[in-house]
Amino acid sequence: MTASTDTMTDHWIDGSPTTGAGAIAVVNPATGETIAEVPRGGTAEIDAAVGAAQRAFPAWSATPVADRVAAVLRIREGIKARHEELAQSITAEMGSPIAFSRSVQLGMPMASSKGVAGVAESFAWSEEIGNSLVVREPIGVVGAITPWNYPLHQVVAKLAPALVAGCTVVLKPSEVAPLTAGALAAITAEAGLPAGVFNVVHGTGPEAGEALAAHPGVDMVSFTGSVAAGRRVQEVGAATVKRVALELGGKSANIVLDDAELSKAVKVGLGNCFINGGQTCTAWTRLLVPEALHDQVVELAVAQTAKYGVGDPTDESTRIGPMSSATQQERVTQYLERGVADGAQLAVGGPGRPDGVSEAGAYVRPTIFAGVRRDMTVAQEEIFGPVLSVMPYSDVDEAVDIANSTIYGLAGAVFAGTQERGVEVARRMRTGQVDVNGGAFNPVAPFGGYKQSGTGRELGRYGLEEFLEIKSIQL
Numbered sequence: 001m002t003a004s005t006d007t008m009t010d011h012w013i014d015g016s017p018t019t020g021a022g023a024i025a026v027v028n029p030a031t032g033e034t035i036a037e038v039p040r041g042g043t044a045e046i047d048a049a050v051g052a053a054q055r056a057f058p059a060w061s062a063t064p065v066a067d068r069v070a071a072v073l074r075i076r077e078g079i080k081a082r083h084e085e086l087a088q089s090i091t092a093e094m095g096s097p098i099a100f101s102r103s104v105q106l107g108m109p110m111a112s113s114k115g116v117a118g119v120a121e122s123f124a125w126s127e128e129i130g131n132s133l134v135v136r137e138p139i140g141v142v143g144a145i146t147p148w149n150y151p152l153h154q155v156v157a158k159l160a161p162a163l164v165a166g167c168t169v170v171l172k173p174s175e176v177a178p179l180t181a182g183a184l185a186a187i188t189a190e191a192g193l194p195a196g197v198f199n200v201v202h203g204t205g206p207e208a209g210e211a212l213a214a215h216p217g218v219d220m221v222s223f224t225g226s227v228a229a230g231r232r233v234q235e236v237g238a239a240t241v242k243r244v245a246l247e248l249g250g251k252s253a254n255i256v257l258d259d260a261e262l263s264k265a266v267k268v269g270l271g272n273c274f275i276n277g278g279q280t281c282t283a284w285t286r287l288l289v290p291e292a293l294h295d296q297v298v299e300l301a302v303a304q305t306a307k308y309g310v311g312d313p314t315d316e317s318t319r320i321g322p323m324s325s326a327t328q329q330e331r332v333t334q335y336l337e338r339g340v341a342d343g344a345q346l347a348v349g350g351p352g353r354p355d356g357v358s359e360a361g362a363y364v365r366p367t368i369f370a371g372v373r374r375d376m377t378v379a380q381e382e383i384f385g386p387v388l389s390v391m392p393y394s395d396v397d398e399a400v401d402i403a404n405s406t407i408y409g410l411a412g413a414v415f416a417g418t419q420e421r422g423v424e425v426a427r428r429m430r431t432g433q434v435d436v437n438g439g440a441f442n443p444v445a446p447f448g449g450y451k452q453s454g455t456g457r458e459l460g461r462y463g464l465e466e467f468l469e470i471k472s473i474q475l
Helices: 005-009 043-062 065-081 083-094 098-105 107-122 153-165 179-190 205-214 227-240 262-278 291-305 326-341 396-403 419-426 460-465
Strands: 011-013 016-018 024-027 034-038 126-129 132-138 141-145 168-172 198-200 220-224 243-247 253-256 286-290 345-348 367-370 387-393 412-415 468-474
Touching: 005 034, 011 043, 034 083, 034 179, 043 132, 043 141, 043 168, 043 198, 043 205, 065 083, 065 107, 065 153, 065 179, 083 098, 083 179, 098 107, 098 262, 107 153, 107 460, 141 153, 141 205, 153 168, 153 179, 153 220, 153 460, 168 205, 179 198, 205 220, 205 227, 220 227, 227 243, 253 262, 253 396, 262 286, 262 291, 262 387, 262 412, 286 291, 286 396, 291 345, 291 367, 291 387, 326 367, 326 387, 387 396, 396 419, 412 419
Parallel strands: 141 168, 141 220, 168 198, 220 243, 253 286, 253 412, 286 387, 367 387
Antiparallel strands: 011 016, 011 198, 024 034, 126 132, 132 468, 345 367
């Protein structure tokens, strides 16, 4: 069965499409054209969805773990069967280049769902401690609120472990990129997920999102998004003392040591800065280099930037598409102007529209600032665009101090002559994950941040544990 237009754009409550009042336009950021509309849900729709999830919870939580895992794997197969359709949807609604949508936007949810399914097989659902039987049980109804930058992966990273844990879910996807969530709802139904186990309510954060976080029938909220919105979710959730897991922003540092292989450090570092047009919370947006190597590194980075063609995201050769919306384009442009005003050296790019792109598209120029100081706005705030700040340091202690000097602590990197030296520096960084010499992403390792980058962890065993309560039974 192919997802119908209704399935793609309506709410999904208690196992079926549900129409709603109001309309939110879904705009293709490459063309400025409205490609769909979703209803503007609020308290009533959230209440209906939470009610459905509550009714479904007893039976789903009592379903054997093996059957819950099998359901997640069937959903994964459904995603695989619709691979091209989903990739095209993501590219249309938020502008990821089609090659990136096929490889990463689809590859990550495939990997994370398979990962948590594998973890469940050996997971310690119960253990004996002295005269106590300690059991892990599903927390209940989960409210999931997800962003637009990875509209399938961010949902599956919450949905798959929640389902394996035995929870039921109400999702409020981003109104900027909601269509993929509608397709996923149809896939879950085809996979045999019982009605009410997974529900989708479209709407804005202040309306549907806040209603979900505040609902007394929701036992846990798992949120991915901005720090400001995360603070509000935590505040609203506190009224009912529900568990709140937050995956928020980042301003990740890539520390290049004096004995590192510079060409690799710059190539991999720039790739991890410009990934998804820089619209990635883990993007390595600060490149920290020894003072003596600063100019050489900037020259290498500028040359490497020429390989990042900006253009139509449906073109197979495009590496950077538009920003997700005109609003995001304006936000990035304002940061570029601020960087220039603050005295950062513009090595390449800067404010203005790239050459050869649609005038209607939300495009920005890939930009490198050199000689950036730690007190500059572009070194402290999350820009969420293809913008790299190159920052010189005098010694390793200063490099670590600069890396740790923001409110964030989500990701980072170290490039060193030896793995041992790289790990030594990585241990000193106050951040949730660090890649050493380009270490590969691990879909079953814990993912989350320090400081204002959030609370809790996603993926693998640690992600599964977020959705479980712990009970002690004394014998």
